[in-house]
Amino acid sequence: MAAILQRGADPAARFEARAATREAPWVKWTLIVVALLFFALFLLMPLVAVFIEALRKGWEAYFAALIEPDALASVRLTLIAAGIAVPLNLVFGVAAAWAIAKFEFRGKHFLITLIDLPFSVSPVIAGLIYVLMFGAFGWFGPWLDTHGVKIVFAVPGIVLATVFVTFPFVARELIPLMQAQGREEEEAAIVLGASGWRTFWHVTLPNIRWGLLYGVILCNARAMGEFGAVSVVSGHIRGETNTMPLHVEILYNEYQFAAAFAVASLLALLALVTLGIKVWVERHVSRSGPEAQDGATS
Amino acid sequence: MSKTTRVLPGFGLSLGVTLTWLSLIVLLPLSSVFLKASDLSLAEFWKVVSAPRVVASYKLSFGMSLAAAAINAVFGMMLAWCLVRYRFFGKRLVDALIDLPFALPTAVAGIALTALYAKNGWIGQYLALFDIQVAFKPLGVLVALVFIGLPFVVRTVQPVLEDLDIEHEEAAASLGVGRWRTFRHVILPVLLPALLTGFTLAFARAVGEYGSVIFIAGNIPMVSEIVPLMIITKLEQYDYPGATAVAEVMLLISFALLFLINGLQAWTARRTGRDR
Numbered sequence: 001m002a003a004i005l006q007r008g009a010d011p012a013a014r015f016e017a018r019a020a021t022r023e024a025p026w027v028k029w030t031l032i033v034v035a036l037l038f039f040a041l042f043l044l045m046p047l048v049a050v051f052i053e054a055l056r057k058g059w060e061a062y063f064a065a066l067i068e069p070d071a072l073a074s075v076r077l078t079l080i081a082a083g084i085a086v087p088l089n090l091v092f093g094v095a096a097a098w099a100i101a102k103f104e105f106r107g108k109h110f111l112i113t114l115i116d117l118p119f120s121v122s123p124v125i126a127g128l129i130y131v132l133m134f135g136a137f138g139w140f141g142p143w144l145d146t147h148g149v150k151i152v153f154a155v156p157g158i159v160l161a162t163v164f165v166t167f168p169f170v171a172r173e174l175i176p177l178m179q180a181q182g183r184e185e186e187e188a189a190i191v192l193g194a195s196g197w198r199t200f201w202h203v204t205l206p207n208i209r210w211g212l213l214y215g216v217i218l219c220n221a222r223a224m225g226e227f228g229a230v231s232v233v234s235g236h237i238r239g240e241t242n243t244m245p246l247h248v249e250i251l252y253n254e255y256q257f258a259a260a261f262a263v264a265s266l267l268a269l270l271a272l273v274t275l276g277i278k279v280w281v282e283r284h285v286s287r288s289g290p291e292a293q294d295g296a297t298s
Numbered sequence: 299m300s301k302t303t304r305v306l307p308g309f310g311l312s313l314g315v316t317l318t319w320l321s322l323i324v325l326l327p328l329s330s331v332f333l334k335a336s337d338l339s340l341a342e343f344w345k346v347v348s349a350p351r352v353v354a355s356y357k358l359s360f361g362m363s364l365a366a367a368a369i370n371a372v373f374g375m376m377l378a379w380c381l382v383r384y385r386f387f388g389k390r391l392v393d394a395l396i397d398l399p400f401a402l403p404t405a406v407a408g409i410a411l412t413a414l415y416a417k418n419g420w421i422g423q424y425l426a427l428f429d430i431q432v433a434f435k436p437l438g439v440l441v442a443l444v445f446i447g448l449p450f451v452v453r454t455v456q457p458v459l460e461d462l463d464i465e466h467e468e469a470a471a472s473l474g475v476g477r478w479r480t481f482r483h484v485i486l487p488v489l490l491p492a493l494l495t496g497f498t499l500a501f502a503r504a505v506g507e508y509g510s511v512i513f514i515a516g517n518i519p520m521v522s523e524i525v526p527l528m529i530i531t532k533l534e535q536y537d538y539p540g541a542t543a544v545a546e547v548m549l550l551i552s553f554a555l556l557f558l559i560n561g562l563q564a565w566t567a568r569r570t571g572r573d574r
Contacts, residue, residue, distance in 0.1 A: 010385050010389070011382075011460070012381075012382060012383055012384055012385050012389075013385060015382075015383045015384075015464070016383070016384065016385060018464070018468070019471065020464070020467050020468040020470075020471035020472070021383070021464050021467050021468070021471075023477050024477075027477070028384055031376055031379065031380055031384075032380050032384055032386050034373075034376060035373065035376040035377045035379075035380045036380075036386075036392070038373040038376070038377070039377060039392055039395075039396075041421070042441075042444055042445050042448060043395055043396070043398050043399070043445070043448065044395065045414055045420065045421070046402075046407055046410035046411050046414060046445065047395070047398060047402070047410070049410045049413050049414050049420065050406060050409075050410045053410070053413050088319075091315070092315065092316065092319045095311070095312040095313075095315035095316050095319075096312070096315075096316040096320075098308060098312040099309060099312040099313040099316050100316075102306050102308075102309075103304065103306070103309045103313075105309075105313070111316070111320075113556070113560065114320060114324065114325070115316075115320065116556070117324055117328070117556070118324060120502055120506075120552045120553075120555065120556045120559075121328070121506065121549065121552055122505070122506030122507075122508065122525075122526050122529075122548055122552070123404075123506065123508055123509070123526075124506070124508050124526035124527075124529050124530060124545075125331065125506070125526075125529070125545045125548060125549060128331070128529060128533065128541060128542070128545050129327035129328055129330055129331055130327060131533065131538075132327075132330040132331065132334045132538070132542065133326075133327050133330050135538075137538055138330075139330060160323070163323055164323055164324065164327070167323060167324060183305075183306060186306050187305045187306060190305050190306060190307070191305065196306070196307035196308050199306075200308075218400070218401075221400075221401045224403070225401075225402070225403025225404070225405075225406070226403070227403060227404050227405040227508065227509035228404070228508035228509050228526065231508075231509075231530075232530065232533065244403075245403050245404075245405040245406070245509070246405075248405050248406065248409065249405055249513075252409050252513065257413075260409060261409065261410075261413075264403075264405070264406040264409060264410070267402070267403045267405075267406050268402060268406055270401075271398060271401035271402040271403070271406075272401075274401040275394050275395065275397055275398065275401050276394075278394070278397065279390075279394045
C-alpha cells in the first residue's frame with residue numbers, strides 16, 4: 001500500500017511544469033475534487049461498505065458465517081470451477097495467441113472478433129445457451145437423460161458457463177503482446193536447431209510471462225466471481241451447486257445480511273489481490289520491458 | 299502460396315486448438331439460441347418480444363444504460379484527465395482502484411450498492427431527506443450501471459491522453475488561446491474517438507449486466523425490470539421459447555454494438571496513429 005501511495009517520478013509533472021499545458025489552480029483543484037468525489041461515491045464507498053457490513057455483528061459472527069458447511073461447500077465449488085476453467089482457457093489463450101501473432105492467414109481479424117464475443121454477450125445468455133444445449137428440453141437433453149449424465153443444474157454446467165465467460169481473457173492479453181514482440185527471436189531459435197516446444201518454453205514463455213500472469217489473474221477473478229451465467233445453470237441447490245456469489249445471493253435474500261457480506265468480503269479481498277497483482281505486473285513490465293513497448297508503437 | 303517461407307512450427311496445432319475450442323464453447327452453444335427460437339412462428343415470436351412487460355424492460359435497460367454511459371463519459375474523462383495531467387495525494391491508489399468494477403464480482407457490488415442506497419443506508423438516508431429514493435427504484439439500476447461502466451471510459455481515454463502531442467497545445471497557447479478553448483478545439487477532437495469507444499463499451503456492458511443490478515433494482519414488473527431479468531423470469535416459468543426469443547433480440551443488439559465498437563476502435567487508431 002505504501003508503494004502505491006508513494007510518489008515516484010510522476011509523468012504528470014511535465015504537464016504541470018509548462019505554462020502551455022497547465023490550468024489555473026482553481027480549475028485544477030475543482031476538477032480533482034469533483035473527480036475524486038465521484039470516485040469515492042461510486043467506487044470506494046461500495047468497497048468499504050462490504051467490509052463494514054461484514055463485521056457489523058463482530059468477528060465471531062464473521063468467522064461463523066465463513067466456516068458454516070454451506071459456505072465451505074460454496075468455496076469448494078468456486079475453487080473447482082475456477083480450477084478447471086482457468087487452465088483450459090490458459091491453454092486455449094496461448095494457442096490462439098501463437099496462431100494469431102506468429103502467422104499470417106486470412107480471416108484473422110474476424111477470428112479475433114469471435115474470440116472477443118463472450119465479452120459482449122450478457123452473462124444471462126451465456127447461461128441460457130447451455131440450458132438450451134444440455135437442459136431437459138435441450139438438444140442433447142434426452143440423450144444425456146437416458147445415459148444418466150447431468151450437466152445443467154450440476155457441476156459440469158457451472159464449469160461450462162464459467163469457461164464461456166472467461167474465454168477471451170488470456171488470449172486478449174497475449175495477442176497484442178506477442179504481436180508487438182514479433183517472431184524474430186523464435187525464428188532464430190528454430191534456425192539454430194531448437195525444436196518447436198523448446199523454442200516455446202525457452203524463448204516465447206519468458207517473454208510473455210508477465211502478460212500471461214496478468215491474463216490468468218483476470219481470468220481467475222472473473223471465474224470465481226461470475227454470477228449471472230452460473231446462476232442460470234446452477235439450479236441453486238444449497239451445499240451442492242452453489243458457488244460463492246450464489247451463496248451470497250441466497251444469504252442476502254434470506255435477510256442474513258452480515259453472513260452475506262462476510263462471504264462477499266472474501267470475494268472483495270480476491271478483487272483487491274487481483275488489482276494488487278495487476279499493479280505489480282505493470283510496474284515490472286514498465287521497468288523490464290521498455291523495448292516491448294517501443295515495438296508496440298513503432 | 300508464399301507460406302513455404304514459414305519458419306515457425308505449430309501453426310496447424312495452435313489454430314486447430316483455437317478453432318475447436320472456439321466452436322465447442324462459443325459458436326455451437328450460441329447458435330442454439332437462433333436455432334431454438336425457430337420453435338416459435340414469426341407471429342408468436344413478435345408477440346413475445348413486443349409484450350408490454352418486455353417492452354418496458356427494453357426501455358429501462360436501454361434508457362438507463364445510455365444515461366449511465368453518458369455520466370461515465372463525463373466523469374470518466376475527468377478522472378482520466380486528473381490521473382494523466384495532475385499530481386495529487388493518493389493518485390496511484392485511485393489509479394489502481396479504477397479497475398475495481400472489473401475485478402469485484404457483480405453480486406458483491408450489487409449488495410454493497412443496495413446497502414449504501416437503501417433508505418437507512420449511508421447515502422440513502424441523506425437522499426431520503428430530499429425525498430429521493432434510489433434502491434428498489436429505476437434510479438437504482440442507473441447507480442449500478444454507473445459503477446460497472448466507469449473503468450471502460452477511463453481506460454480507453456487515459457492512454458490516448460498520455461500519448462497526446464503537446465505541441466498543438468503549446469501552439470495554441472502561443473497564439474493566446476485560453477485553456478478552455480484549447481481543450482474544446484484542440485484536445486477534445488483527438489480524444490473524441492476514444493471517448494466514444496469508452497462510451498459504447500460501457501453502454502454494451504450495461505445492457506447485458508445482471509448481477510450488480512438485480513439486488514438494487516427491486517425488480518418491479520413494468521417499472522424496474524431489466525431485459526436479462528426477463529430471460530431469467532421466463533426460464534423460471536419453463537418458458538424456454540420465450541426466454542430464447544428475448545435472448546435473440548438481445549444478442550442481435552449486442553452484435554450490432556460489437557460491430558460499432560470495432561469501427562470506433564479503428565477510428566481511434568487512425569485518429570491517434572496508435573495500434574489498438
